[in-house]
Amino acid sequence: MKRTILLIEDNEQNMYLATFLLERNGFTVLQSNDGRLGIDRALESNPDLILLDIQLPSMDGYTVARKIREIASLSDTPIVAVTSYAMPGDREKTIEAGCNGYIEKPINPDTFVQEVERFFEERSKDDE
Amino acid sequence: MIAFLLLPLLLVSTTKGADRQLRVGIYDNAPKIFLDGDDKAAGIYADIMNYIADREGWEVTYVFGTWSEGLERLEEGEIDLMTDVIQSPERKKIYSFQSIPVISSWYQLYTRPGSGIRSLADIEGKRITVLENSMQEAMLIRLAQNMGIQLDLISVSGYGEMFEMVQAGEADGVISNRFYGLLNSGNYDVEDHSIVFQPSNLYFAAPLGKNLDVLETLDRYLIEMKEDPNSVYFESLNRWIRQDADFMLPDWVKVVGGVAGIAVLMGLFGSVILKRQVNIRSAELADRNEQLQALYGELKLAMHSLNENEKKYRTLFESANDAILLLRDGVIIECNPETQTTFGYSREELVGRKPASFSDEVQPEGQGSLDKFAKLLRLVLEKGSLTFEWTFRRLDDVVFYAEVSLNTVELSGETLVQAMVRDISVRKRAEIALRELNVSLEERVEDRTRELAKAKEKAESADRLKSVFLATMSHELRTPLNSIIGFTGILLQELPGPLNEEQQIQMKMVQGSARHLLALINDVLDISKIEAGELEMVNAEFDFSEAVRKVTDIVRPLAERKGLELTVEVNPGIGRIISDQRRVEQILINLVNNAIKFTEKGQVRIHAAEHPAETGDERRTLQIDVEDSGIGIRDEDLAKLFQPFQQVDTGLTRQHEGTGLGLVICKRLADLMEGEIRVASRWEEGSTFSLILPIHHGEE
Numbered sequence: 001m002k003r004t005i006l007l008i009e010d011n012e013q014n015m016y017l018a019t020f021l022l023e024r025n026g027f028t029v030l031q032s033n034d035g036r037l038g039i040d041r042a043l044e045s046n047p048d049l050i051l052l053d054i055q056l057p058s059m060d061g062y063t064v065a066r067k068i069r070e071i072a073s074l075s076d077t078p079i080v081a082v083t084s085y086a087m088p089g090d091r092e093k094t095i096e097a098g099c100n101g102y103i104e105k106p107i108n109p110d111t112f113v114q115e116v117e118r119f120f121e122e123r124s125k126d127d128e
Numbered sequence: 129m130i131a132f133l134l135l136p137l138l139l140v141s142t143t144k145g146a147d148r149q150l151r152v153g154i155y156d157n158a159p160k161i162f163l164d165g166d167d168k169a170a171g172i173y174a175d176i177m178n179y180i181a182d183r184e185g186w187e188v189t190y191v192f193g194t195w196s197e198g199l200e201r202l203e204e205g206e207i208d209l210m211t212d213v214i215q216s217p218e219r220k221k222i223y224s225f226q227s228i229p230v231i232s233s234w235y236q237l238y239t240r241p242g243s244g245i246r247s248l249a250d251i252e253g254k255r256i257t258v259l260e261n262s263m264q265e266a267m268l269i270r271l272a273q274n275m276g277i278q279l280d281l282i283s284v285s286g287y288g289e290m291f292e293m294v295q296a297g298e299a300d301g302v303i304s305n306r307f308y309g310l311l312n313s314g315n316y317d318v319e320d321h322s323i324v325f326q327p328s329n330l331y332f333a334a335p336l337g338k339n340l341d342v343l344e345t346l347d348r349y350l351i352e353m354k355e356d357p358n359s360v361y362f363e364s365l366n367r368w369i370r371q372d373a374d375f376m377l378p379d380w381v382k383v384v385g386g387v388a389g390i391a392v393l394m395g396l397f398g399s400v401i402l403k404r405q406v407n408i409r410s411a412e413l414a415d416r417n418e419q420l421q422a423l424y425g426e427l428k429l430a431m432h433s434l435n436e437n438e439k440k441y442r443t444l445f446e447s448a449n450d451a452i453l454l455l456r457d458g459v460i461i462e463c464n465p466e467t468q469t470t471f472g473y474s475r476e477e478l479v480g481r482k483p484a485s486f487s488d489e490v491q492p493e494g495q496g497s498l499d500k501f502a503k504l505l506r507l508v509l510e511k512g513s514l515t516f517e518w519t520f521r522r523l524d525d526v527v528f529y530a531e532v533s534l535n536t537v538e539l540s541g542e543t544l545v546q547a548m549v550r551d552i553s554v555r556k557r558a559e560i561a562l563r564e565l566n567v568s569l570e571e572r573v574e575d576r577t578r579e580l581a582k583a584k585e586k587a588e589s590a591d592r593l594k595s596v597f598l599a600t601m602s603h604e605l606r607t608p609l610n611s612i613i614g615f616t617g618i619l620l621q622e623l624p625g626p627l628n629e630e631q632q633i634q635m636k637m638v639q640g641s642a643r644h645l646l647a648l649i650n651d652v653l654d655i656s657k658i659e660a661g662e663l664e665m666v667n668a669e670f671d672f673s674e675a676v677r678k679v680t681d682i683v684r685p686l687a688e689r690k691g692l693e694l695t696v697e698v699n700p701g702i703g704r705i706i707s708d709q710r711r712v713e714q715i716l717i718n719l720v721n722n723a724i725k726f727t728e729k730g731q732v733r734i735h736a737a738e739h740p741a742e743t744g745d746e747r748r749t750l751q752i753d754v755e756d757s758g759i760g761i762r763d764e765d766l767a768k769l770f771q772p773f774q775q776v777d778t779g780l781t782r783q784h785e786g787t788g789l790g791l792v793i794c795k796r797l798a799d800l801m802e803g804e805i806r807v808a809s810r811w812e813e814g815s816t817f818s819l820i821l822p823i824h825h826g827e828e
Contacts, residue, residue: 011607017614024623055603084606106610106646109617 003120004028006047008038008064009082010056018051018082018107025113035059039067042074049119052099054083054090062097069098078119082107149187150342152177153198153210156286159311159368160231160330161211163192172231172307173211173332175364180349186342194285196261205335209342213333214263222336226343228350229329231365235264236309238318239301240294252277254300257290259283263328264303291316310369451549454537458482458505461544470530470549472523483547488519488527508534508545517552529556591660598656605649612642651789655772658796665708665800667824672705672750673698676734679716686724693731694724702738702750706824711797715805716752718790719817723756727814730757738823749803750823755816761809769807770795794819 005022009015010033019029030045032038035056042050050068054061061081068074081094084105091102101119103112154161154169164170169177169190181188191198191207202210203222215225237256239245245254252275258265260283272279282299284290287308293299295316302318313320332346353361445452445462451470454462463478471478471486478486487497501518508514514534521527533548616639619627627635657663676698687694716734723732736752761769772792791805798805802822809815 011610013611014607014614017611017618020618020623021614084603084610105606106613109614109621 002026002028003049004030004045004047005116006030006032006038006042006045006050008032008035008041008050008056008061009053010034011053014053014105017109018112021109021112022116027116033057035061035064038064039071042068042077043071046073047077049116050077050079051082051103051116052079054081054094062093065094065097065099078122080116080119147185148342149189150181150209150339151189151191151207153201153207154190154192155195155198155212156192156288157195157212157305157308160233160305160307172364172368175360175367176230176350176353177211179360180346183349184345195259196285199261202333202335205338208334208339210333212330214328214330216263219333223333224336224338224340224343225331225333226347226350228347228354229331230350231307232329233305233307234328235267235303236306236320237301238291238294238304238309238313238316238320240297240299241317241319243300243319245301251279251301253280255280255282255298256301256303257282257284257293257299258303259287259290260285264305268303287312291318294318307369448548453478453483453547453549454539455483455505455545455547456542458502458545467549470522470551471520483520486521486523488521491519504534505545508536509543512536517556518549520549528553595656595660595662598653602649602653605645609642609646609649612638613646616642648789651793654793655789655796658793658800663797663800665711667706667708669704669706670709672702672736673700675709675713676716676736676752679713679720680734682717683720683724686721687732690724690727691729692724692727694720694734695731696734697736698734699737702736702823704825705750707801707821711801712819712821715794715797715819716754718794719754719805719819722790723754723758723815723817727756727758730814732756748823750821752819752821753816754818755814757814760811760813760815761807762811766807766809770805 003026005027007015007018007022007029009018009031012033015031015033019031022029030041030047032041036058038050038052038056039059052061052064056064059067061083065079065081068077068079078100079098080101080103081099082103082105083090083094094102100122103115152169154163154173156162157171159171161169161171161173168174169192174190177188180186191201193201198207198210199213201207210223212230213219213223213225219225237245237251243254245251256268256279258268258281265281265283268279268281272281282293284293287302287304290299290302290304291312294302295318304313309320332343334340334343350361353359356362445464448464448466451467452464453460453467460478460481460483463475465475467478468474473486482498482501484498484501487501489497491497491500504514504516512535516532516534518530518532519527520530529552531550531552533550535546535548537544537546616635618624620632620635620639654663676696680694680696684694720732720734733755734752735755736750739749739751770791772789795805798819798821804820806818806820807815808818
């Protein structure tokens, strides 16, 4: 079964890069370049995992994560923050907002897919 | 001379033209008046009276009794005249007097031998006899009151009895008039004391408003007689007193005169005739003069001791360097000479004023001077003394500060307030200047503090700005780097399609540069975090040798590529430690990377061991040496090692890759872990960098 990942990212190049890497590795990638719209997209598509940029138009990633966590059908969906915010406290803030993990930008194309896979593994562990 | 009988009725018709009958009171006071051996009136008064009566055709009847009885009879109108009466305001209310005195007298003290009385001061507690209802009795009572002494006064009706009492030891002294004393004291065993009081004039007195014509007649005759040295008057005096030495006014009279109106005495002795008569006594008087002066000295002393305190007070008062004001009910009644210097006003200008009237209208703290001084006066009457500061206004309008001490003083039985005023303007001005200086100093300190706080705030805000700027920059730089690193990676993975050899080389160069840029960004971010104090150590327990293995795994490919031998020796005793694993690894990677970078051949050796702490306490330290056989560092370059962007190099270009921030970060991180980094190096022989950390062992 093909796994679906919702990518919420406003930078076109980053969107392309991540999509390219993920699709090459057999994921179905859904895209949204806006925080609010991203939530709608998540609701209607119910993805297996959400990759979430933090700096977004209309609504920042922290808020998006919190909103998604309030939606019952999405309360268990893994959310992984992908961000350039690298100052102290950034990682903690994403976890507080409801993210399950954090991948620092720039992403390493050699290891990116493996890191994403790890969150699937953790989830399936939880399922057992 | 006509003799008068005691039974006048038999003699009425014998006088020539006897148209006036007079009853004259007499008593026993020789030689002035007394009854002689034939019970006839005799003495000075009798001689004068008989002479005038003879001339005027008066029929005189003498009525003998005690002194008191005589006065009583005169008051009751039982007699028409009384002899030998001193004038006094009280007596003038009930008697009428002549205006020319018959004679003058004074009183002297005669004492029992061995009475212990030497001066007036000694009469306290002594039994002194005095003529009943006499002026001298009243005078002695008053004197005793004034001196504050107790006198045992015995009032007796006649002089003879008084002397007899002393003789019998029933009394210690007699107050006698001079005439009686002169004539009679020789008959008794008494000492003549030369203590004199109350010189007085003696008159004939009549009941009030009666016999005024008789009194006038007596005056006329007396004037006449006193001008004629051969008159009956002087004949009588001469006869009874027997004084004929030349009269000389002795010095003591002047002295005594100051004490008690001796002028009257002089009036008597001043008469030319008497001069002659007193000559006889002049030698005696000279002798007495000496005695009297000595006694007067004592008298003065006694008087002085009475108000000694007042005297002392006055001396202080006059000579004090402070202005002293004496206040009664808040009004100045006296002030000392210094007040003129202090206030500019003369004593006359100050007496009768209130101190507030020459004070600054309002005192420094804002209270009106009049009200405030009144309050302070009430307070001092409660407390007895009070000191406060006050501003006065001098006559010349200069306001000055003073220290005022108020004290209550008891003077002559009333409570007064003494104010001592000391000008403290100089001290006060110094105080004010000092206070102002203090205030301005405080203001300056406050200003400086504010400026510093501002500067600090500015610096802090600049620092925050810097941190925010760096964070933003780091974010903004990472985003494009994400693309660069990402796509070069994808291309090099040949996911989109195969690359030829040249493309491979060039893509790797792009990848290297991008990674270097990322490293720079990460290092800059690290430093800014450390400097902003935002980097906190995350201490946890970990296996130290495992961490070293992790580091060597990362760096080993580099060493192998350069053909360097990488050896690791970790003392097995170290085991698990508690520290920030990530930061320890970061430092080690940096140090080993550097060692490999600057070594072309030979080896890089990692050695870790535990040592007792140099501080000598229980703590131990972990020392990790990274030793290389590289180019080494010149002594002069050692100092630059830990400064940003100071890659010590040999060549013109940067031969060795690196951000130039690695050692800076290592040192800061070591500081944060309370450790240090040491360097030992020899140019062209190699370097040893050592990380020394205080060690906290985890549980085994």
